Amino acid sequence: MKIKVMIADDNSFIREGMxxxxxxxxxxxxxxxxxxxHEAVQxxxxxxxxxxxxxxxxxxxxxxxxxxxxxxxxxxxxxILTTFDDDEYIHDAIKFGAKGYLLKNNDPERIRDAIRTVHNGHHVLQDVVLDKLKSGLIAADKDKVSDKGDKIDRTPFTERELDIMALIAKGLANKEISKKLFISDxxxxxxxxxxxxxTGLEHRTQIAIYYLTGERN
Structure with missing residues (x-):
């Protein structure tokens, strides 16, 4: 059975091209x-x-x-299909339930794979988008946000879990984390x-945001 897709974009060229x-x-x-x-929701x-x-x-x-x-x-x-000009929306889109965040300039095959991934119940967040999210948060509030998880309650977590959260926040995949920490996948x-x-979170993207901001939403 085919995956049913709807496209919402106010640019007719992008909309029809997609x-x-x-x-x-x-x-x-x-x-x-x-x-x-509005039309998309309806x-x-x-x-x-x-x-x-x-x-x-x-x-x-x-x-x-x-x-x-x-x-x-x-x-x-x-x-979400976006451009770098939309950086300020990344956090809210993920908080409100976006299953993926992808740049419009990707190859068709990358967009195809992202749709498949999302349809199968997984999440897609390009490394470059996660980097932009992290950089933006740190730049916005250098005193309150760090890449060391200073805003989270560290009590419930083991040191190994904190290490893994830090690496997830840096955009590393499980295989990369396993190599870096010398543990199995x-x-x-x-x-x-x-x-x-x-934490009551649902996926690794939320772990990254929680580690960087202390927010679980």
Missing amino acids: KIILTSFNEFDVVATVENG YCERHEVDVALLDIRMPEMNGVEATRLLTERTATKPL GTVANHITSILSK
Whole structure:
């Protein structure tokens, strides 16, 4: 069965171009293209949509607010497509339930893989976007935010868990973490499961944000 995708972007060139690209892959069914977040939410409330590709800056309702409403009201998984000019929205989009955050200048195959990943229940956050998030947070409040987890309550965590949280915040994958800490991939995964359990978080992107900001939302 094909993955049902909706595209929301106020730029008709990008919107229609993305539709052509996705249609070229047999696994996708582009069920709708809309111009703003309000139309995106309305459509997904009335129709079955697996993944919604959302631009950030749109009239009437932006992609962040649309993400929040889609997460609250529908089973549609929001995937943000953005530019570097939208840095300030990264944190809110993830907080409100975005399952992925991807740059528009990616190759079609990268976007295809991201849609697959999100549809399968996983999260996608480009390393370059995570780096921008981290840099932006540190620049915004150097006294309160550090890359050493100074804002979090360290009490519930073991030193190994804190090490892993720090490396996740730097954008390292499990395999990279295992090599750096000289432990197995399985041990890394077990520690991450423990961290998620202790924090009530759902995925590694939220772990990174929590480590950098102390916020669990």
